[in-house]
Amino acid sequence: LNAEQIDPGFIMTEVISQSAYQLVLAGFAGNTSQCIIDATMQYVQQDQGGGVNIKNTFGWKGRGWGYRSFYLSLANSNYLGKRAKDSRDSTFLRGVSLTMQAYWFGFNTSGWGDVPFSEAMRGEDNILRPKYDSQKEVFKGILNYLDKANETFSNVSSVSDFTKSSDIMFNGDIAKWQAFTNSLRLRFLMRLSEKTNEMNEIGVDVKAEFNKIFSDRNKYPIILSNENNAVVQLPGLASNDSWPLGPFNQKTEDPYRRQKPGAPFVNFLKEKNDPRLTVWIKPVDVQTVIDDKGDEKVILIDENGKVKKYLRSLSEYVDTSLFVGLPIALANPDNYNGNSSDDRNAIGNLNPNIYSGGASNPYVSYFASMFRENTSPYLPGTFITASEVYLILAEAVVRGWISGSAEEFFKNGILTSLRQYDIFDGDLKVYNPVNHKIQAYNEDEFINSMINHYNSASDKLLPIMEQKWLSLFTTLEAWFDWRRTGYPNLGKNLVSGPHGEKMPIRFYFGDSEKNFNEENVNKAIERLEPPIDDQWSKIWLLQGTGKPYN
Incomplete structure (x- = not known):
């Protein structure tokens, strides 16, 4: 059996499952070579071993494209698009390919800065040392991929039973894939919030694009309920499909116990x-x-x-x-x-x-x-959820990009996050710090207190970002928002940080790129501020913004 004989549906299964598992490892459950952002965002602190230096005080190491197989997930997403023609569901699979490529290109450029895009994955064209495109051009390309993906899904009328069974995230539901695609567009457009003028210069009107999606839900559906969340549950049947801290993967309690919650x-x-x-x-x-x-x-x-x-x-x-x-x-x-x-x-x-x-x-x-545990319905591999989308919309209203009630979006962002964990009014879930009892959750009281906190904030972005920080727990996404806005102000919590209140703002390149593509890597490094390849230099997204610090 050669590669051309494998049904592209199986490739889609691999793309989705592999991508989701890498996000689980990188977001919370991996070891110190895999997972570091959870400590940067102060969800976690490690209390023993090498992680005390690597995670708690940011002794990061270079991370190549092989880091956590992120590049492999991207490459397989690209391969899915090339093989889609061999399937009766070719149009649907091309849409999936474009969306997943956009996801990983977006992650890579957000994490490292300038990355290969226009010449990426073109070994068959004898391009073995791809150039590193400027970050703004990469984002322009990502948004174009997602626009094409939405249009591609619009041209799909049905999906075969086999391809449905191969789609472990949405079971071939075209509308859910469209909602995932357009929700990613909103995420990446908001990521460009401090760079709207520079994107305008290359033909991307960030605010207008955001408003276009928001204003036409028929053409551009988005994720607004937990039933449509882009998540993949871990089966928990063997070590390679189970939660990494569960018994299948960890025979002792140590790795689980070592990860303590941050104060x-x-x-x-x-x-x-x-x-x-x-x-x-x-x-x-x-x-x-x-x-x-x-x-x-x-x-x-x-x-x-x-x-x-x-x-x-x-x-x-x-x-x-x-x-x-x-x-x-x-x-x-x-x-x-x-x-x-x-x-x-x-x-x-x-x-x-x-x-x-x-x-x-x-x-x-x-x-x-x-x-x-080996699996939990509350710990899936997460791409994007309704809670994040609602809070993105709340921010868009505050910024004047769209019309609507920021307060209502803010409230729905909190409620959908609570429902992800099956928290309902009356549940015994609330800690009373005075008598140290666990008491009933009063939803009206809690939501009203959150709305009062929102209304009393002099900068409405602060409570929105605080709630995104909470709702994005176990993912890496809060890091990108903190860098962009400076909220919440986590730097003030460092007891003995290596650079005062500063925290890392990028991954730095690994040895593989420097060894095999040195000239192009060095050009990308020259565009950092300062031009030093470490976790403290500012990528284009942050340059000139004063965020998260000067």
């Missing part, structure tokens, strides 16, 4: 009485209480049968909450909140069921149990 993430959820806190994060195994029990520190079982640590007085870096995250870029995160081997031994003697293995800290929260 800014935990604290923001607590401050807002957000029910997603208890869905994503576990309470500490042993709560710290300020109460004089005779000695400076006493560990004992309270009247409710819970092991507690009692301290005579409160001091710096002591957190008495039931939900505790690690401060960001802390020098010795493993010791946070008084963690020690002596304490763990004392706790184990009182209750041997409390986890005391590798990466244990009974005084800091772990992520919820679903992060240790």
Whole structure:
């Protein structure tokens, strides 16, 4: 069996599944060579091992196109388009190919800056050292791909049963593919929010294009319900299709336990009485209480049968909450909140069921149990969701790009995020920081408080970006929004960052490009500000914007 005999439907299956799994690894569940943005966005801090330097304090390494097989996903998306002619569903498959290529080109240029585009994947034309196109030309090409994809899907009247079964994301639903395609267009147009004048110079009216899509839902459907989310569930049947921190892939608890929630993430959820806190994060195994029990520190079982640590007085870096995250870029995160081997031994003697293995800290929260399972409906591979689209629309109204109610879009962005996790009014999901009880979620009360927070903000982008930061948890997308807007202001949370309050703003090129395409890579590096290939230099998207820092 040669490549030409493989039905293109199988190629589509591989493109979708491979892409989704790479996003799972890069967004949250991969090792330190795969996943670093979760710590940059302060969702996560690693408390042991090499990740303390690589993730917590940004000791990044160069990442080539082979990084997490992102390039392979792009190459296979391109190959799908070339093979589409061999299928009875050729038009549909060409649309899928264009959308998936646009997705990965968009990711690559957003992550690295200038990348090969016009000469990419043209080895058959003997182009082995492709030029690195300017970022604005890459974005122009991406938007063109997505426009063509929407038009291509419009010309499809039906999809065969075989191709439907090969489409593990939308089951051949043409309208859902169109909505995915146009939602990506909105995302990338908004990514250009600080570069509208320069895009105009090359014939792309960002605001007009955005308004055109928003104003004609029949021609340009977009994702506005969770049923249409562009996500792929992990089957959880074997190691290669299961959540990377689950038992199929990790025989011990250590990798799961090592990834602790970041304190800014935990604290923001607590401050807002957000029910997603208890869905994503576990309470500490042993709560710290300020109460004089005779000695400076006493560990004992309270009247409710819970092991507690009692301290005579409160001091710096002591957190008495039931939900505790690690401060960001802390020098010795493993010791946070008084963690020690002596304490763990004392706790184990009182209750041997409390986890005391590798990466244990009974005084800091772990992520919820679903992060240790082989599969969970709440942890798919995510391309884009309704929540993100609603919040993009809210921002577009604030910027004056479209008409409508920013407040309503903002509210729907929050609600669709909550529904992704099956959070409904009355659920016992809300942590009360005063009495440390879990109480019923009151949806009207919560949404009203969020709307009040929005209305009282002097810059309406801040609450929108805060909610995008939350709703984009387990993906890389919040990084791109933070770079573009400076919101939320996460740099202020760094305890011992290598560059003060600055955080990385790009991936830097790997050795493979420098070894095999040195001349073109160097030209791309020369266009950075400053022209240094590291994680601190500004790509064109950020140059001259003053964001996320000067």
